[in-house]
Amino acid sequence: xxxxxxxxxxxQLFPGGVNSPVRSFRSVGGGAIPIVRGEGALIFDTEGNRYxxxxxxxxxxxxxxxxxxVVEAVRKAAGEGTAFGxxxxxEVELGRRVTEATGLERIRFxxxxxxxxxxxxxxxxxxxxxxxxxxxxxxxxGHSDGLLVKAxxxxxxxxxxxxxxxxxxxxxxxxxxxxxxxxxLEAWFREHGEQTAAVIxxxxxxxxxxxxxxxxFLDALQSAPAKYGALLIADEVITGFRMRYGLSDLxxxxxxxxLGKIIGGGLPVGAFGGSAKLMSLxxxxxxxxxxxxxxGNPLVMAAGVAMLDTLADGAPYKRADELARHLENGLxxxxxxxxxxxxxxxxxxxxxxxxxxxxxxxxxxxRESDTGLFARYHSAMLARxxxxxxxxxxxxxxxxxxxxxxxxxxxxxxxxxxxxxxxx
Ligand SMILES: Cc1ncc(COP(=O)(O)O)c(C=O)c1O
Numbered sequence: 001x002x003x004x005x006x007x008x009x010x011x012q013l014f015p016g017g018v019n020s021p022v023r024s025f026r027s028v029g030g031g032a033i034p035i036v037r038g039e040g041a042l043i044f045d046t047e048g049n050r051y052x053x054x055x056x057x058x059x060x061x062x063x064x065x066x067x068x069x070v071v072e073a074v075r076k077a078a079g080e081g082t083a084f085g086x087x088x089x090x091e092v093e094l095g096r097r098v099t100e101a102t103g104l105e106r107i108r109f110x111x112x113x114x115x116x117x118x119x120x121x122x123x124x125x126x127x128x129x130x131x132x133x134x135x136x137x138x139x140x141x142g143h144s145d146g147l148l149v150k151a152x153x154x155x156x157x158x159x160x161x162x163x164x165x166x167x168x169x170x171x172x173x174x175x176x177x178x179x180x181x182x183x184x185l186e187a188w189f190r191e192h193g194e195q196t197a198a199v200i201x202x203x204x205x206x207x208x209x210x211x212x213x214x215x216x217f218l219d220a221l222q223s224a225p226a227k228y229g230a231l232l233i234a235d236e237v238i239t240g241f242r243m244r245y246g247l248s249d250l251x252x253x254x255x256x257x258x259l260g261k262i263i264g265g266g267l268p269v270g271a272f273g274g275s276a277k278l279m280s281l282x283x284x285x286x287x288x289x290x291x292x293x294x295x296g297n298p299l300v301m302a303a304g305v306a307m308l309d310t311l312a313d314g315a316p317y318k319r320a321d322e323l324a325r326h327l328e329n330g331l332x333x334x335x336x337x338x339x340x341x342x343x344x345x346x347x348x349x350x351x352x353x354x355x356x357x358x359x360x361x362x363x364x365x366x367r368e369s370d371t372g373l374f375a376r377y378h379s380a381m382l383a384r385x386x387x388x389x390x391x392x393x394x395x396x397x398x399x400x401x402x403x404x405x406x407x408x409x410x411x412x413x414x415x416x417x418x419x420x421x422x423x424x
Pocket of ligand 1: 058111112113114115117140141142143202206207235236237238260261269270
């Protein structure tokens with residue numbers, strides 16, 4: 001099947017022709033690109049076109065596509081049975097690695113980041129006996145009802161500040177504050193601290209494009225909720241095991257942490273965890289119900305163990321960060337030469353080019369970016385074989401499987417693309 005035939009067939013089967021909205025490329029004016037194979041930093045579509053990939057499955061693939069240790073581990077696990085609905089040694093293997101690297105005393109594996117944040121909030125409500133949750137404008141925590149309020153990422157791209165189908169009574173329990181604004185957070189707690197169950201935050205915002213938090217905000221997150229008996233939930237679904245081996249280290253005071261993406265080696269995963277005391281509220285030990293037919297799936301656990309074992313000595317982080325720095329420098333030079341209004345922000349192996357003079361400090365500023373220009377840049381890059389995330393409000397992920405040649409090719413394409421869009 002060609003790309004067009006696959007797309008047409010998919011449109012008959014799935015809403016918008018996809019199984020997750022951002023894959024439709026709607027916001028950049030394109031169509032879904034059906035991918036058949038990945039190898040290292042490269043992906044290939046049904047027609048054999050090759051792309052240097054910076055979507056990287058939206059975060060899990062820090063070792064690139066099909067890394068040998070992960071592939072081997074999954075093959076072996078599959079041969080021994082794909083699911084049992086029973087405790088397996090693989091869960092213990094991955095659980096040990098995750099707890100040792102993060103300092104979380106107890107965790108539970110689930111199937112997605114959405115499940116992790118949704119259940120962490122249920123747990124926070126049960127632990128505090130309060131209902132109100134605070135989130136930040138432009139932070140995305142998956143698609144459970146109460147968290148689909150002013151979420152960034154695909155939701156921002158689709159122009160929906162909320163989703164239809166979320167009852168007002170549920171959305172009304174979620175307060176939304178500006179991101180990286182310590183005074184706003186402190187003011188909230190002075191007025192509503194006693195009713196607030198938890199604050200949930202992306203340790204580094206990756207769903208409004210990459211927007212690093214300011215230190216006073218990180219300090220306020222770790223002091224204000226605690227002062228009023230509310231919990232802090234650090235959403236490290238993207239940043240966990242991405243910035244370093246373990247948690248990002250920006251919110252060491254978090255009561256609960258959500259994980260996903262990298263810890264499953266590219267297979268469906270999520271996890272949440274905290275102190276043994278808090279986690280003892282989860283069923284069957286405690287009254288907070290949570291379950292999953294495929295939770296702790298043996299294929300996922302095997303992939304996660306192989307992934308973490310490959311990351312443990314820190315070398316892949318050093319490599320990915322170095323390549324991302326190379327990309328950052330190249331993009332900055334390309335912006336200057338093409339004389340376009342744009343700025344680049346990077347943390348570790350994550351990076352966003354904003355079509356805005358200065359890098360944003362919050363979602364309101366991120367939204368001032370020229371999304372029309374971004375769409376044209378995206379198409380121009382795609383035509384040159386560079387697969388960027390299809391939204392201004394996403395981050396690029398550089399992997400340890402990229403190399404200098406791939407980065408140089410990307411920078412050359414960026415220079416040509418920026419010149420092209422600046423001229424038209
Ligand atoms: C920070 C963050 N939290 C939660 C999620 C939800 O994870 P999932 O898509 O696995 O449900 C995402 C997904 O991109 C995310 O970026």
